[in-house]
Amino acid sequence: MYGAVVGDIVGSYYEWHNIKTEDFELFSSESHFTDDTVLTCAIAESILNMGKSVPRKCYATYIKAYYKRYPYAGFGQMFKNWAEDEEITVQRSYGNGAAMRVSAIGWAFESEKEVLKQVYESCYYTHKNREAIRYARAVAIAVFLARKGMDKTYIKKKLERDFGIKFKPIEQIRAGYEFNSRSKYSVPPAIEAFFETDDYESCIRRAISLGGDSDTIAAIAGGIAEAYYGGVPDDILNKGKFLLDGGMKKVLNEFSERYIK
Numbered sequence: 628m629y630g631a632v633v634g635d636i637v638g639s640y641y642e643w644h645n646i647k648t649e650d651f652e653l654f655s656s657e658s659h660f661t662d663d664t665v666l667t668c669a670i671a672e673s674i675l676n677m678g679k680s681v682p683r684k685c686y687a688t689y690i691k692a693y694y695k696r697y698p699y700a701g702f703g704q705m706f707k708n709w710a711e712d713e714e715i716t717v718q719r720s721y722g723n724g725a726a727m728r729v730s731a732i733g734w735a736f737e738s739e740k741e742v743l744k745q746v747y748e749s750c751y752y753t754h755k756n757r758e759a760i761r762y763a764r765a766v767a768i769a770v771f772l773a774r775k776g777m778d779k780t781y782i783k784k785k786l787e788r789d790f791g792i793k794f795k796p797i798e799q800i801r802a803g804y805e806f807n808s809r810s811k812y813s814v815p816p817a818i819e820a821f822f823e824t825d826d827y828e829s830c831i832r833r834a835i836s837l838g839g840d841s842d843t844i845a846a847i848a849g850g851i852a853e854a855y856y857g858g859v860p861d862d863i864l865n866k867g868k869f870l871l872d873g874g875m876k877k878v879l880n881e882f883s884e885r886y887i888k
């Protein structure tokens with residue numbers, strides 16, 4: 628959870644100032660949490676309050692409530708239209724917004740089947756789209772397998788086989804990589820950044836060095852890296868926490884207490 632949040636915060640500056648190197652300051656005076664953090668908290672609070680199985684309407688209700696609390700966190704126009712509607716409608720976005728917020732599902736549920744089901748429920752109203760659901764599921768399953776202690780070779784094979792993902796080395800795609808928040812464009816390289824590196828910090832550096840939708844790519848990579856390496860290093864974690872508000876920290880801490888420790 629904090630792995631995704633810190634990835635989002637570090638990436639927030641570089642989304643608007645794309646870089647193609649891993650040598651950069653993690654935090655600046657302009658670093659801030661964005662929609663990725665807000666909706667990660669929304670999913671976490673849904674799970675905290677509902678216990679085991681969360682109905683799709685509950686995810687949608689929390690997602691809307693969090694949007695209303697943080698409407699200027701960087702949400703896309705399509706999502707805003709959905710969130711501001713009085714009714715809960717079904718939207719079919721293929722954007723990476725579904726994948727960026729699901730790390731809590733990988734932590735809270737105890738079988739792959741439940742993880743897949745809960746991701747579907749979380750996607751139902753905002754991303755009822757095969758591409759968005761497939762990649763969001765891949766991210767949550769990666770978190771799930773990482774926290775269960777599976778190694779990278781196993782996780783990679785599983786994602787290739789179950790979700791048809793073809794991973795390409797970051798080195799090969801970096802130069803021509805541009806901003807595109809479509810799931811199939813931004814989720815595989817985010818996961819690849821995790822495969823290619825050996826600790827949390829180098830993972831988010833590699834993710835951001837790609838350019839493009841940096842906060843989301845780093846949030847996805849960071850969420851998996853946290854599960855695999857057993858947390859976020861304290862110095863980085865504390866700087867990230869400093870940029871969150873009390874309500875978010877309360878949810879993230881409660882979630883960590885219940886599901887991560």
Ligand SMILES: [Mg+2]
Pocket residue numbers: 661662663701842843
């Ligand atoms: Mg964002």
